[in-house]
Amino acid sequence: MTEASLVDWLFVSAVSGLGPLRIGQLLEHMDVSELRQRLEHEPKSLPIALADPQIAVAWRKVDAALAWQQQASHHYLVCRDTQFYPPLLQQIPDPPPVLFLKGCPEALLRPAVAMVGSRAASHGGLSLAFQLAADLDSVGLVVVSGMAAGIDGAAHKGALSRSGQTVAVLGTGVEQIYPKRHRQLYEDIQQYGAVISEFWPSVTAFAGNFPKRNRIISGLALGTLVVEARRRSGSLISARTAMEQGREVFAVPGSVLGGDHQGCHDLIKNGAKLVEALADIVEELSPLLQCHLQALPSYVPLQTEHNSQLPFKTLLASVGYETTPLDVVVEQSGITLDLVLEQLLELELQGWVAAVPGGYVRLKRN
The missing domain is CATH 1.10.10.10 (Winged helix-like DNA-binding domain superfamily/Winged helix DNA-binding domain)
Structure with a gap:
């Protein structure tokens, strides 16, 4: 990708009021260079209602992004026409035009499974998420999650206990650590995996941005696993977007008492694959891996004690x-x-x- 192309993508992303879905629709009729030029010089020629594109503000954001990339060797700007942009993410209706990445961009190209669940998870749920993530990593599947408290954090830590290739999709900019208690986790993920966001690095926590990032969590993955979730859990948004994206959905069952697993049970009733162990996930995904990603790394079933x-x-x-x-x-x-x-x-x-x-x-x- 040329420097000019990178600037085009950044500018298009920076224009106020132009979201990923509309950008994707416009790019069906022109390339990103033409879109940038028309936004800058002829915004009224575009088939959209764009009140004020705020050109000067957009250019300042572009300059800030380029400066951020130059700050460290592990800072990357991953645009839709770069080699590191995940092929599966290209397939969703509203792929982010640019991803800000800290860590190893190669982690975005490996087959992945998303894992989400309750922020206030039980001890058993946390332990299971950790173990399943470690098992997924052991067969070559990257674990994708949102670095939130609870199941998300346990999933990242499980993957880090093995090869360490896990991807955290933030609902803030990549320079913001949320929650603050995950500072060490945030640093550890960058060693072998990646911390990514579609938001500019300085964007702080805003409630409306977290549901938006869930489409990226599910979009990066072949399937989404919900480990523990109540009926109104925010993690069910990721499961719903996975279904809408045509991806597999998995859920771990639990006790019918207390309501901690009601969301998972509802998913299973509606067709999600019931998961008790790694083999349940691998069995379901093997055909997809063969079709879309050529092959799954050799899988050795887990040995259970008699x-x-x-x-x-x-x-x-x-x-x-x-x-x-x-x-x-x-x-x-x-x-x-x-x-x-x-x-x-x-x-x-x-x-x-x-x-x-x-x-x-x-x-x-x-």
Whole structure:
């Protein structure tokens, strides 16, 4: 891509009142260079109602973007006609004309699965998101999420525990860390993956921008996995946009008590693929990977331990995937309290269970 073409894309993106959908419609009739020239010199010749394109303001934004790119070697401007623009994102109705990227642009070209869910996720939901993300990474699938609190953060951390190639799509500019507690996560993602946004780097958090970025999360991926979501969860926006984009939708089921999984259950009722383990996702996506991305990296099914090899089988069977009170564990296992506490500690150290307020939860299946 030439410097002139980059400037064209930036200018078109910077014009006030001209969104990605309208830009895409105009580009069906002209190339980006012609669109830039007509916006700058003949805006009334375009078949759109553009009250005031604010040319001077647009040029200042272009200069700011170019200056930002020059600030660091890991700053990239990814336009729709560059080699790093994701092919799957090109296919959605309103692809962003420009992506601001910090990190490794190559991460945008690998096959990906989006993972979203509750910001106030349960301990079990966070653990499952972490493990599924690590498993997806192990078979060559990039994990895409929004770097929000809860499931998003756990998904990025799971991918970082393996190869580290994960993509965070921000609802702010790429120089804004939101939430602030994810500062280290934000830095870690840039080492092997990418932090991206369609918004100018200095754009701060604004509620209306977060739903907009969800189309990019789902648009980058072959499918979107919802790990834990209530019926009114914002993460369901990503699932809906995935459906509208013709992508696969996956959902993890959970307890019918408390409502934490109602959104996932609704998705499954409406045709989403029920997911219990990595194999459920790989099975569904393999044909798509073969058709659109040539091949899936060699997949070795996860090895599960035989029941006879499980540590403390009787006790483990007494701990559920929802919070199980200690007295219930003692009653169901038939083991003395002292021995229960000793074995639970060992199971915690091995990663089978976790102590949570009100009791224990089981983290792994047998």
